Amino acid sequence: MLKEVVYCGVCSYPPEYCEFSGKLKRCKVWLQEAHPDLYQQLYPGENAEVEGLSGKLAESSIGEKREEKLEKDLLKMQAKQENREQRELAKKLSSKIIIKREARTKRKSIVAIAGLEVFEIDMKKLAKTFASKFATGCSVSKNAEKKEEIVIQGDVMEEVESYLHAILAEKGLKNVKVEVVDAAAKKKKKPEGTPA
DSSP states (O other): OOOOOOOOTTTOSOGGGGGGTTOHHHHHHHHHHHOHHHHHHHOTTSSSOGGGOOHHHHHHHHHHHHHHHHHHHHHHHHHHHHHHHHHHHHHHHHOEEEEEEEEOSTTOEEEEEEOOGGGTOOHHHHHHHHHHHHTSOEEEEEOTTSOEEEEEESSOHHHHHHHHHHHHHHTTOOSOEEEEEEHHHHOOOOOTTSOO
16 A cells, blocks of 8 residues: 655645745645645635634745745845855956066076966866976975965976966956066176176
8 A cells, every 4th residue: 555645846845844945835836736635635724715714824824924034035145145256256356376487507497376276276286287288397385475386397487378378268267467477587697707
C-alpha cells in the first residue's frame, strides 16, 4: 500500500508545509489549480464568506504577512549584494598593476609584477604559466609592502604586459591601469676613475 505524496510546484515542500517556505500566496494559487481537492482539505474556509472564516484563515494571514516581510528582506539583500559588487568593480578599476624591470648582475634583469591580488587572479597558477610560456624561472614572493608579486627571470617585460592585457580583457576588465617601470634603465654606471 503505497501512499502518493504531493510536492508543491512552487517551493517543493509538501503542501502542509508551504507556510514555512515564505511563498505561501504562490503556493496556494498553484495548489488550487493543480489539486483543488487537496486545497479544500487544507484551506476549507478560504472560499467561504467572511462570517464563516475559521482560525485557519487567521493563521494564513500571518503567513502572508511573514511572506511579504521575507520578500522585502530579500530585495534589501539583493540591493546590498549589487552595491557590494559595484564597489568591488570600482576598486578593481581604480587599482593598477605595476610591471617593474630591475637589473640583476651584468646584463641580466628580472621583471616583477605587483597589484594582481585585487583582480582575483591565482598568482601561483599565473607564475607557472609565465614560467612555461617564457621558458624561464618564475616565482611568487612578498615585496617590501608585504604584498605578493610575481618575479620572472629575464627581460620579458613587453611580452608580460601584452599577456596581462589579454588576461584582463578575458575577465571583462579593459580599463585597468598598467604602469610599466623600468628601474634597470635608471641605474647609472659609476664614472671611470673614481674610487669605489
